[in-house]
Amino acid sequence: MAVLANNASGSVPDTSSGTGPLAVSHENPTGPSSILLPLVPTPAPTADGSPAAQDPTLVAGTLGGVVVRRSVLPGGVRVLTEAMPGQRSATIGFWVGVGSRDEAEGQHGSTHFLEHLLFKGTTRRTALEIAEAFDEVGGESNAATAKEHTCYFARVLDADLPMAIDVIADMVTSAVIDADELEQERDVILEEIAMDSDDPADVAHEEFVEAVLGSHPLGRPIGGTPEAIKAVPRESVLDHYRRYYRPSELVVTAAGGLDHEVVCSLVLDALRTAGWTLEEDALPVARRSDTPVAIESTGGIRVIRRAVEQANILVGCPSITATDERRFVMSVLNAVLGGGMSSRLFQEIREKRGLVYSTYSFSASYADAGYFAMYAGCSPAKTGQVIDLLGAELDRLAADGISADELRRAVGQLSGGMVMALEDSGSRMSRLGRAELVSGEFLGLDEVLARVNAVTKKQVRELAAELAAAPRTITVVGPFDTPADFGH
Template sequence: MYQKIRLSNGVRVVLEKIPHVKSVSLGFWVKTGSIHENLKNNGITHFIEHMLFKGTKNRTAKQIAEAIDDIGGQLNAFTSKECTCYYAKVLDAHIDIAIDVLTDMLFNSTFSPTEMEKEKSVVLEEINMYEDSPEDNVHDLLLSMVFKEHSLGMPVLGNHRTVNSFNKNMLINYIKDNYTVKNMVVSIAGNFDQEEVIRMLEEKFKDFTNENNKPEYLEDAKFITDVGFKYKDIEQLHLCIGFEGIPLGSDDYYPLLLMNTIFGGSMSSRLFQNIREDKGLAYSVFSYPSSYQQIGLFTIYAGINPSQLEEVILLIRKEINKVRKNGLSEAELLKAKEHLKGNYILGLESTSSRMLSIGKSELFLERIYSQKQVLQKIDHIKMEDVQNVIDKIFVLDKASVAVVGKVDKKIDVNSILKA
């Protein structure tokens, strides 16, 4: 059963008590990501995430790591397009240490100029690592194309120029603008004493009063149809085809997940079975939806031999036309429902996944669906709901295509896909 509590300063706390486990997972969520950046400070959200591990008024970077390592726990963080999350998983007996370390990082980080310069080198190497990964490149290229007039299209990591420009004042000002009471959610799942946890959080958050309530202004994100190539001297060609998807909170969200399961989201999916198993044309081929607050993206990916680009695009187009014309069968609909429910229930066996689920739901939707409600949403999906999503997503004339590898630009991928 989920509980939602507001601390005295207004910060939201969502909790799920699971008494039969011996662990507890905590997440400190901030509603800020690369979408809130601009061309001058792109990557600053991710850089701040790194810097919170580099020392506080009370702990060095090594002591932060040792505090959790010494109790056998896990400490980490991630930055996405729309949020940042700092999280820990520990034995239930050590929840006080996890709360102390995470709040120390959030409220007492020093942003030492020396540590900043060292961390710039670390992040630049992370950018280089992504540049050396063509599979990551092609997804980033697609995003930069379809949202090229919006901050949603900018990379989470930033680039060499922006990262090198960061200074302590930039980081502190960005935190003042975005690490606010209304932008923060604490999510906790596992075995804990609720009264004691709230008491500890009240103590740690008592001086956090950043109520910077300037209105958040983000331009509406619009999907742009385009074709993009990036030449790399590699053996494999990486292909992404993107369609405008479904935003977070939409009634079409679960029908979309169900459709994707059958189309390209599993090993028994149509794309996988046709292109990999039957034709042997790709090692990796799949589709997946990405949902943001304003807009969504539906992506089809394939890693292939450059000589087979045209054939694979034709096969993908054939599968799209087939699902547009005929939809799903009743057997596929039932199978996809069981697949979704199975994945959902299995995911709930981890306190980490429960913490992530309730934290993200509260941060973006300001509500949390119970397990029963989620299963009912899946069970209640009708064939017409799925067909409606298929008709919305698969508009070939509005598809965008990104290709990374030894690109033969004589091949008109646009015409092949949309003919």
């Protein structure tokens, strides 16, 4: 599970760092179509242990009526917007660059816990009043916790954007975190974890990430464990809130029918109303270091017994980071190997052999680490055979590479998907946040498509060979006690 949403009824924008290009469209007809913001390595912490600041970079550009702008406000608050002419709605997101990987010992699960609690009332609004504010205008609000960030977002009519900014700013700055509400929400989160534990596919993914990333903080479950949630005290959640929810950590992104200067003004007014001190010369905190860390994975098989009718299988290894230039190659590799009905995994394991209903490949990339995986769900009796076939397809890709037709189809699939995604304001809002917090790179759509089109068969084969040579981690959830039960 890459992202945990606050409520099941709302739609969650894609806040994960997956295989697709992680840059945000930024076009300028009078200059380059891409602007690279400085990927500043994280400096040594300040005396109080907080991250050091980074220099702000302000950018703006236009193309065909589309405008992407970035401003650094007093306090170091960053605001990024993308105007979509003709849109009658807008999506706004308040991001904090803290996720489950940042939790200290004794605070595991605090990030997701806090995300829930911010909907439970502020010094100005009750939980019901927060919900009513969006319901009475037909809006949608939600939040999502990921491994490296948290986002509170809403989609409303353009006329209701001031309300959305005011309410979310109130939640982010002035949450009460009442002791009784915390205990009640503790039970809600335990039920959420129990629900996820009843989903064997979800269990397989969580167990795989823990197995493949080992002791790296990215390997921890976003929501925490039942034991951690039962044990975390209110003071730990409050400490997490005070440490990370501050102006220099805040990123506000918006897309749709909007005006950048108006959004900046509304954000400033809302934060000042909440009582935040916004110093004129304050700078944003630095982005995370993008220096890859060595994941000491030795591979192996992890078996989780569940009395289920279908075994859930994941096979994979550590992989590239979110800013690795090969992320475009990885996108093409996944499209060929397991990205659709014409992919190799689907054709070989489902269409040709009829062994599975679902099979695919994917990768997840973060600031300093990542992983690649192939998934399949099959009859327990076929588990060993399917594991072998997953590995064999990766090995074949590494040995023989891909054909010109496969490369052409993969590029077309990725290009079409990216263009269609731009029709949605939620996707654009989310891309702005990921670019600011992770990559620091704004690429025009033409540049993104050019990079995908520039991927070669040789590059795909080389990356596949690297993946195939890595120690292989296998996770199986099914009616088994040991790998010997399915012939491994």
